[in-house]
Amino acid sequence: MAYPSLAGRTDRMQSSTIRELLKLTARADVLNLAGGLPAAKLFPMEETQAASERALARHGVRALQYGPTDGFPELRAHVAAMLPGAQPDQVIVTSGSQQGLDLVGKVVLDPGDRVAVAAPSYMGALRAFDPYEPEYLTVPSDADGIDLDALEDVLAQGPKFLYVIPDFDNPQGSCMPAARRERLVEAARRHGVMLVEDSPYRELRFDGDEQPTLHALDPGNVVHLGTLSKTLAPGLRVAWAVAPEPLKDWMERAKQASDLHTSTFTQAVALELLDDGILDARKPALRAHYREQCHLLADAVRQEMGDAFRFDLPAGGMFLWGELPSGSDAQAFFHTAIDHGVAFVPGGPFYANGGPSHTLRLSFAQPTEQELQEAARRLGRAWQAFQNGA
Template sequence: MSDKFARRMGTVHRSFIREILKVTADPEIISFAGGLPNPELFPVHAMDTASREVFAAVGASALQYSTTEGDLGLRTIIASRYEQRGLQVDPDSILVTTGSQQILDIVAKVFLDRGDKVVIERPGYLGAIQAFSFFEPEFLTVTLESDGPNLVELEKRFEQGAKCFYAVPNFQNPSGVTYSLEKRQAVAELADKYGVLFIEDDPYGELRFLGEDLPSIYSLCHEPGLLCGSFSKIAAPGFRIGWVVAEKEVYDKLVIAKQASDLHTSTVAQAIMRRYLETNDIGSHVGLIKERYGRQRQCMVEMIHQYFPVGVSIIEPEGGMFLWGTLPEGVSSMDVFDTAIKKKVAFVPGRPFYVDGSGENTLRLNFSNSDEQKIEVGIKRLGECLKEFLQ
């Protein structure tokens, strides 16, 4: 059978993180490896109520086929939430997608020919690398510094003929890095200057614990770009509801691609999410998440300062779900991982986030899905483990 597979299947692989999660299934292991939101914060009761109201109010139509673009009421709420944050977005420029992962797939379908140059961050978001890889682009990378991309490198990549730049400017996955205002402005200027399509992925933007909200790069570009959002981190991921904002010409193409991909996003899931948003204050719910994740992040940072040996540097994130660590040159986080599992603590080695095979001495820690007690015990275990390697 394998002789029948398409050429592209030689270059795509099962998610490495997925494989790691299998190893960490042991309940005694304290895992900072996953990327899950904390389920204790899911609005289960409110979603139950919303679901009952949907079945009572609209019944059969919530179970029927619906439009590819997505529920207009839901899109209107998404638009008004942008407006509250100072961004004018027409509901008709919002396409509802089956999670924000689907955006990456349909954007690649619409824009990427084999060999097209795509700039991604280094380290970069694994879901994007996977989705784009199916369309066999050439990945160009730009190094993430603590305040955003290295601009000299970025301009060089744009000069090399990049078609698009995919970035997560707020609390990036995996690095936790947030772009400074200066770098946002510089990125927008460069994208405009070189005519590079800017694809802004912003699943974590509302989860800021420290510092001040900064404008999206999407809003700073003069040339039209794409802005991607998701309910996965601010409500719940199990609905698989994301969205993308695009100008008309691109929007129409994305609709064609989405139609071929899954016709439309679950009518039921959209109806429940819409009802939830109509009858609950999601802003105050997001406040709860921020308060909890903020505490967990603070605890993790403090424990790291207390238990990690000298020589490990971290990026202290201002929001989101992840914290990034760098070990001294020559220390392999993959080796550390094997030892850490024996000490019943897990993380994600950083190499899979580098398409160039580097990043061997880096690692990602998730703080959203562990309480402070677990964080303290887990970071202590990991610290002991790191001391062995750094001696």
């Protein structure tokens, strides 16, 4: 077949080393602490089956016909009702919040534009923005989220927006206290920089009190992204962006060109589930599960690795993020870990402009209790071998 030359933007769509590494995690003998998959045992299987039938009965052919690009009006109203400060006409239903990230990049970024991101930051967001060829400005981040003093300098360099995950971020698990959120929102507004708030883990809080969304603090300067992926099931691909006009309108045009609309069937099913109060009903089970998993893995890793892996215990989400002793190479350790039958994600690729080599991310979401304990034992053995040069 004649193979056309590829568009220049594919240079920025590198097959990342991380993708190659993660292929190794699929081996049957490897316990996987690398993937970010939510706990499948919590998927609402029966509820979704019943909701599918109700959706077809209630909406008839509308549940299978083409639909409006910005989504079912009832679903948009439901989303707006969940978010203080949001209006239904600012909501656009997206195919995963991953699509929301792409749409923001598509309508806002020209090549060479600056985008501010936390260091480290969600790799999938960086990959969504990459094809629009931005220059990344990075802001250091700790267990309380991004460092506001460093942020002032970055905002002064005129990024088009700051991408931030205030609740239990991926990969760090950090959660920003309300005071930091207020200062962040104030600084962004003062510098005229829009905020993109990505919030997939917000409902997975298992300790402490809920903090306000950035969107609630300044609806006019924040694009908020939410999703059903972590609370119900990612296969629904039902998520939303809440954006001030005229951005919402531009995102809608971009979405129309990209996929016309999110599946009307899964929107109708999601609407049934939400109208049934499924989120509130399931929150206690979700939170209990993730709390238990988090503590299990944290205790087991402490026991097996001692001081060799230092981390802050998150108050929600799905990840333990930590550091090996400074100077260690987490990517090299990854290979030893795979040889010992356990996988994690080395931290390096989460840094848009490169970062320390000794960080790594463990996911506690999916494995069973026995698997988490065995995975920690394998990590401990792998670490011994790694130190002995094996």
